[in-house]
Amino acid sequence: MSTTEAPIDDPKSAERSWFSSLLKLLHISSIRNGFRVAEIDNRLLGMLGALAVIWIVFHILSGGTFLTARNLWNLSVQTAVVAIMASGMVLIIVSRNIDLSVGSMLGMLGMAMAVVQTEVLPNWLGIGHWAIFPIALAFGLLIGALIGALQGAVVAYVGVPSFIVTLGGYLVWRGGAWALSRGRTIAPMDRTFQLLGGGSRGTIGETWTWIIGAVLCLGIVFLLWNSRRQRIKFAFRIRPMWAEITVGVIGCGAVLGTMFVLNHYYMAENLAKRYAVEHGIAYPAGGLQIPLGLANPVLIVLGVALVMAFVATRRRFGRYVFAIGGNPEAAELAGINTRRTIVKTFVLMGVLVAIAAAVSIGRLNAATSGLGTLSELYVIAAAVIGGTSLLGGIGTIPGAVLGALVTQSLQSGMVLMGIESAYQQIVIGIVLVIAVAIDSLFRKRVTT
Amino acid sequence: MNYRKLIAVGAAFAFVLAACSSGAGETTTTAGGGATTTASGGQIVVGVSWNNYNEERWAKWDEPAIKAALDAAGAEYISTDAGSSADKQLNDVDNLISQGANVLIILAQDGTAILPAVQSAIDQGIPVIAYDRLIEDPDALYITFDNVGVGKLEAQAVYDLVPKGVYAIIKGNQADANADFLREGYTEVIGAAVDSGDITICCETYTDNWDGAKAQTEMEQFLTQENNNIDAVLSENDGMATGVVAALEAQGLAGQIPVSGQDGDQAALNRIALGTQTVSVWKDARELGKAAGEAAVQLAQGAALSDVKGVQTFHSPGGNDLTTILLTPIAITKDNLNVVVDAGWIDQATLCAGVPSGTVDACP
Numbered sequence: 001m002s003t004t005e006a007p008i009d010d011p012k013s014a015e016r017s018w019f020s021s022l023l024k025l026l027h028i029s030s031i032r033n034g035f036r037v038a039e040i041d042n043r044l045l046g047m048l049g050a051l052a053v054i055w056i057v058f059h060i061l062s063g064g065t066f067l068t069a070r071n072l073w074n075l076s077v078q079t080a081v082v083a084i085m086a087s088g089m090v091l092i093i094v095s096r097n098i099d100l101s102v103g104s105m106l107g108m109l110g111m112a113m114a115v116v117q118t119e120v121l122p123n124w125l126g127i128g129h130w131a132i133f134p135i136a137l138a139f140g141l142l143i144g145a146l147i148g149a150l151q152g153a154v155v156a157y158v159g160v161p162s163f164i165v166t167l168g169g170y171l172v173w174r175g176g177a178w179a180l181s182r183g184r185t186i187a188p189m190d191r192t193f194q195l196l197g198g199g200s201r202g203t204i205g206e207t208w209t210w211i212i213g214a215v216l217c218l219g220i221v222f223l224l225w226n227s228r229r230q231r232i233k234f235a236f237r238i239r240p241m242w243a244e245i246t247v248g249v250i251g252c253g254a255v256l257g258t259m260f261v262l263n264h265y266y267m268a269e270n271l272a273k274r275y276a277v278e279h280g281i282a283y284p285a286g287g288l289q290i291p292l293g294l295a296n297p298v299l300i301v302l303g304v305a306l307v308m309a310f311v312a313t314r315r316r317f318g319r320y321v322f323a324i325g326g327n328p329e330a331a332e333l334a335g336i337n338t339r340r341t342i343v344k345t346f347v348l349m350g351v352l353v354a355i356a357a358a359v360s361i362g363r364l365n366a367a368t369s370g371l372g373t374l375s376e377l378y379v380i381a382a383a384v385i386g387g388t389s390l391l392g393g394i395g396t397i398p399g400a401v402l403g404a405l406v407t408q409s410l411q412s413g414m415v416l417m418g419i420e421s422a423y424q425q426i427v428i429g430i431v432l433v434i435a436v437a438i439d440s441l442f443r444k445r446v447t448t
Numbered sequence: 449m450n451y452r453k454l455i456a457v458g459a460a461f462a463f464v465l466a467a468c469s470s471g472a473g474e475t476t477t478t479a480g481g482g483a484t485t486t487a488s489g490g491q492i493v494v495g496v497s498w499n500n501y502n503e504e505r506w507a508k509w510d511e512p513a514i515k516a517a518l519d520a521a522g523a524e525y526i527s528t529d530a531g532s533s534a535d536k537q538l539n540d541v542d543n544l545i546s547q548g549a550n551v552l553i554i555l556a557q558d559g560t561a562i563l564p565a566v567q568s569a570i571d572q573g574i575p576v577i578a579y580d581r582l583i584e585d586p587d588a589l590y591i592t593f594d595n596v597g598v599g600k601l602e603a604q605a606v607y608d609l610v611p612k613g614v615y616a617i618i619k620g621n622q623a624d625a626n627a628d629f630l631r632e633g634y635t636e637v638i639g640a641a642v643d644s645g646d647i648t649i650c651c652e653t654y655t656d657n658w659d660g661a662k663a664q665t666e667m668e669q670f671l672t673q674e675n676n677n678i679d680a681v682l683s684e685n686d687g688m689a690t691g692v693v694a695a696l697e698a699q700g701l702a703g704q705i706p707v708s709g710q711d712g713d714q715a716a717l718n719r720i721a722l723g724t725q726t727v728s729v730w731k732d733a734r735e736l737g738k739a740a741g742e743a744a745v746q747l748a749q750g751a752a753l754s755d756v757k758g759v760q761t762f763h764s765p766g767g768n769d770l771t772t773i774l775l776t777p778i779a780i781t782k783d784n785l786n787v788v789v790d791a792g793w794i795d796q797a798t799l800c801a802g803v804p805s806g807t808v809d810a811c812p
Contacts, residue, residue: 062673071672078665127802183505185660185690187715188802199698268676270700360661365697366690366715368660415669421656422622 043387043439047402050435051409058413065416069264073292075405075412076262077198077363080297081106081356082375083404086382087308088352090400091318091345093383094325096392097155097162099346101169102353102379105147106372107177110357113140114186114367117193133192140354147173148350152343170376178369187366197362198295200271206263209293212302213259217252224248262298263291297359301401304352309397311348321345325392381428382407385435407431492523492748494741495549496579497540499557501529506555509733514553517741523748534558541565545574551744555579575747579740582625584766589753591740593731594774595626599633599684601779602708605727606680607637609706612646613679616670618663618692620684622654625765630684630710650674655688664691671699681707686716686728693724712780714794720782721803721811730788731777739773785810 059066085102092099117136125131151169155162188194195202204212224244231238239247267275267290275290276283294302312318320341323331332338361367386403388395407428414424496514498506511527518525526547530537534557542565544552552569556562559582566576566585576588583590606615617634620627641647651670655662663683671678676699683689689709696702702724709716712730719725743756753759753771762772780788788794789810800811 065673068672071669074668074672078668185687185713185715187690187718199694200700268699268701270704274700363694364661364664364691365694366660368687368690370657370659370687371661373657373659412665412669415653415666416673418651418653420622421654425656 043442044396044399044402046438046442047386047399047406051402051406054406054409054413058409058416062413062416066413069261071412071416072261073265073295075408076298077295078412079405079408080198080295080301081360081363082378082382082408083301083401084304084352084356084359085349085375085379086386086400086404087305087397088345088349089379089383090386090388090395090397091308091312091321092162092349093380093388093390094392094395095321095342095345096325096328097342097345098380098390099151099162099166099169099349100376100380101151101166101173102349103372103374103376104170104173104177105144105350105353106357106360106375107369108173108180109140109144109147109354110361110367110371111177111180111186111369112143113137113193113354113358114189114361115180116140117190118186118188128191130192132190136190136193137196137358140358141351144350144352144354144357145347146350148347148353149343151350152346155346156339156342174369174373177371181367181369183369185366185368189361189365189367193358194362194365196296196300196358197360197364198297199363199365200267200292202296202362203292203294204296204299205293206291209259209263209291212294212299213256216255216302220251220255221248259294262295263293265292266290267292297363300355300359304355305397305401308348308352312397317341317344322393325394327393378404378407381432385432387439406435492518492521492551492745493547493549494518494523494525494551494553494744494748495541495544495547496525496527496553497537497544497555498527498529499537499555499581500532501527505733510737513734513737514741514744517738518745521742521745523745530557532557534561537562538565541569545569545572549574551575551577551748553577553579553740553744554583556581556583559583575744575753577740577743577747580736582764582770584764584768584770586768586770587753588770589743589747589756589759590762590764590770590772591736591743592772592774593736593777595629596633596636597774598710598729598731598777599630600637601633601729601777602630602684602710602727603634603637603682605779605781606682606706606708607641609726610680611641614648614650614674614677616650616667616674616678616681617652618666618681618683618688619652619654620658620688621656624658627654627684628765634682650678658685658687660687660689660691662691663688664695667692667695668698671695671701676701678705681705683707683709685709686711686713686725689716689719689725689728693719697724710777712788712793714798717780717785717788717794717799718801718803720780721785721799721808723782723807727779727781729777730780730793731775732791732793734791735775739775743773782808782810 055067065071085106089099089102113136116139117132121129121132121135147169151165154160154165224247228238228244266272269287272288272290273283276288281288312321320331320336323334323336324338324341328338357372360371364371382404383395383400384390384403385406386396386399386401388400410428410431411424414427501507515525526544526549528540528544530540537557538561541552541554541562552574554562554566554576556578559578562583563585566583566588569576570585570587576583576585578585578588578590580592582592615638617631619631638647642649651673653666655666667681681692683692686709689707692707693702696705696707706726707724708727709725710729710731712728716725716728720728739758746756756771756773758773759771760774762770762774764770778787785799785808789796789799796811803811805812
């Protein structure tokens with residue numbers, strides 16, 4: 001992201017009214033130049049644009065159901081599982097590896113957690129014991145980390161290509177999922193465990209949704225302020241003030257707008273009646289509108305994405321991963337323990353798959369041995385649509401999450417329109433290739 | 449460089465193959481030549497070619513039933529396992545014949561790929577029984593559960609509760625002929641009501657791999673689209689019903705909207721006891737094994753296809769008139785849950801997990 005031609009603002013000129021600068025922007029001949037000055041990521045902007053187009057088209061074609069609070073709330077929950085895994089896949093692909101085993105791993109870890117919580121722990125603790133949830137989850141996370149460590153170690157220390165190792169894993173873990181249950185469906189899940197999957201009880205409610213929105217908003221402002229402060233401190237080029245404020249306002253607006261929409265999806269009538277009875281409220285004639293707010297899976301995605309983005313961009317480990325992806329030999333010669341770093345990326349991936357598996361079985365309230373079939377392809381597609389380069393060294397976590405949202409929007413929208421699954425696959429396949437094609441054409445133009 | 453590319457392409461191809469074969473169902477590949485027992489001459493020898501013995505069902509339910517039927521007639525049982533490979537199954541059939549089998553029971557991995565082997569066996573005067581999966585050869589005897597009948601039973605149980613209203617239909621894998629047989633059965637039951645306008649079908653879709661999680665997303669979208677105005681759901685199997693019920697649960701509608709299914713999954717039977725699923729059509733694999741064993745003995749004793757007990761003509765999707773034994777499945781609802789308990793299909797503790805006592809007869 002080099003901006004060599006951008007006009008340089010020194011700190012003093014930044015003190016000038018941003019309004020006059022905004023006027024100046026209106027005179028800038030090329031919009032692209034304006035983005036460059038504002039250091040706005042063109043890619044991300046392009047994806048948001050594509051998403052907006054997809055949403056509007058579906059809204060029109062579905063006769064006005066797509067852009068309703070209810071459908072957008074559905075969409076947020078449906079995206080969660082793939083988004084969680086995609087944020088880990090970014091680091092794997094950035095370090096020039098691939099993980100084809102995530103779908104099968106999801107199936108096996110989901111099955112393992114399901115068996116532990118329905119058939120093992122109740123024998124010792126009794127059904128509905130509070131400790132079942134933390135033990136089952138911890139067990140899943142541990143197994144996920146171990147599987148990741150195993151695959152990563154074979155890739156990094158034995159030197160088997162990750163394609164082959166995880167292709168093996170693809171078969172092994174799927175078989176494992178079947179063997180754990182002999183093909184049975186395991187249901188129902190522990191009451192607390194179900195909360196991980198969202199559903200009617202698994203949301204945080206209106207107040208907390210606004211609080212989370214406010215915290216995220218403050219976070220954006222803080223990051224902008226902090227990066228400006230750092231740049232001034234080290235006498236780096238800084239963004240013009242108008243750009244800072246525009247980015248802040250748009251970012252905050254998007255966050256609060258999302259929370260606003262999620263708070264406008266209300267508890268279903270039947271459940272609201274039940275709620276009224278439980279809380280001793282008389283059920284009003286016009287209906288009781290209880291906003292559901294952020295669903296737990298979405299909260300988990302937010303947490304995962306924030307942590308992963310922080311690790312990827314602000315921690316030494318993340319820097320190493322990008323360095324290895326950029327040039328493995330140079331990274332090694334620079335003294336980076338490349339092997340250990342690779343193993344760590346796979347461990348992280350395993351843990352994220354375990355989290356995704358927990359969300360998945362919580363949501364379905366059951367574990368089936370086919371759980372997660374083909375999801376490795378959707379995860380890789382999300383990362384790649386989100387701008388991760390299969391050549392390594394390039395990729396962002398927010399991009400991958402957005403990529404997951406794009407693919408899920410296409411799928412959910414097509415179901416709303418009643419398009420058959422065979423055609424859904426065709427559309428998604430074409431979109432994947434087009435997205436990457438546009439991206440590589442765009443990159444070529446930028447670099448030459 | 450070219451060499452490397454070649455390896456990459458080869459690996460990708462292998463991956464696609466692996467993905468395809470595992471998409472066909474829950475299969476785990478098995479190594480080696482499979483279990484083979486040798487026959488002695490002079491009596492009835494029935495050769496069974498399993499496509500994939502690793503699936504729990506065959507060893508646990510089907511094989512003992514076939515063996516019992518053969519034992520009763522004093523016939524001998526030999527078998528091979530193709531380990532999900534259509535190629536290997538062709539060789540298996542030859543091997544069974546050279547081991548002296550005079551009747552074959554084939555559970556086909558691929559109903560088309562097996563045709564040459566079936567034809568060559570019939571040319572040698574060895575009758576062939578297509579077990580549970582269709583083989584498009586008019587000279588073979590096809591034994592299966594009546595899948596159109598399964599669809600009819602599913603629809604009937606739901607239709608009895610909701611004779612008028614809005615129906616959503618969740619179908620299985622589009623590539624699987626069974627998905628359409630089941631749908632045909634639905635039409636036979638609710639078709640007239642659809643034509644008269646009593647029943648409206650708001651939404652209908654196929655579901656890749658009969659995947660429960662996918663069905664959940666579909667059901668959520670249907671409920672969104674119809675603003676929860678759906679009165680009944682016809683789901684073609686229990687795995688997808690799991691997803692449908694989870695989606696209904698999130699709207700507080702589970703237990704109020706009838707949901708169908710089939711297979712007698714333990715989780716589904718539990719849902720029936722809980723009241724969140726209406727019906728699961730159960731195909732007793734032991735009945736299938738028994739029928740195949742008995743038919744095999746009759747064929748070995750020289751009966752013509754049309755003389756075998758209980759046969760009828762079945763017009764196949766491939767346009768052939770096949771001689772068929774169609775077994776009738778049983779619709780399990782909350783009123784006859786004891787059938788599956790008595791058969792040893794499920795134990796009472798699993799069936800009644802979380803069910804308040806006294807709500808259904810099977811859970812006292």
